[in-house]
Amino acid sequence: MQVTFSPRALRDLRAIGDYIAIDSPERSGTFVAEVRVACESLATESNRYALLERPKGYRRMPVGSYLVFYQTTGDFVRIVRVVHSARDSRDLGFN
Numbered sequence: 001m002q003v004t005f006s007p008r009a010l011r012d013l014r015a016i017g018d019y020i021a022i023d024s025p026e027r028s029g030t031f032v033a034e035v036r037v038a039c040e041s042l043a044t045e046s047n048r049y050a051l052l053e054r055p056k057g058y059r060r061m062p063v064g065s066y067l068v069f070y071q072t073t074g075d076f077v078r079i080v081r082v083v084h085s086a087r088d089s090r091d092l093g094f095n
Contacts, residue, residue, distance in 0.1 A: 001043045001072070005079045008093075009068075012082040016066065031064070035082060038063045042070060042077045055092075 005013075013032050021028035038061065049059040058080065061068040069081040069092070081092050 001046055001075050001077050003040050003043050003077045003079065005039070006081075009079040009082055016082065035063050035066065035068065039068055039070075039077075039079050042079075046070075046072045046077045 013035060016035070017028045017032045020031055042061065046059075049061050052058050052060055055069075058069050058071055061070065062085065063082075065085050067081075067083055067085050067087075068079060069083070071078045071080060083092060
């Protein structure tokens with residue numbers, strides 16, 4: 001499967017990197033790279049996380065204190081959002 005990132009997920013990763021860089025510029029880059037590697041691992045095991053009831057049709061993968069929300073369609077894994085786990089998932093604007 002091919003892993004793709006929505007424009008919103010890419011903005012999320014930039015924002016996470018910018019936020020971490022305030023305290024640790026070095027860790028900022030390494031953490032964002034870790035998230036990307038975790039996302040790429042979904043290419044071979046995309047169904048290892050359960051389908052969610054809300055939002056319906058999405059899956060959620062934890063990476064540190066963050067959650068990666070994604071969908072699988074055909075031969076693609078689409079990373080939709082990357083957010084801190086403290087956020088309310090009902091207010092993430094998946095559309």
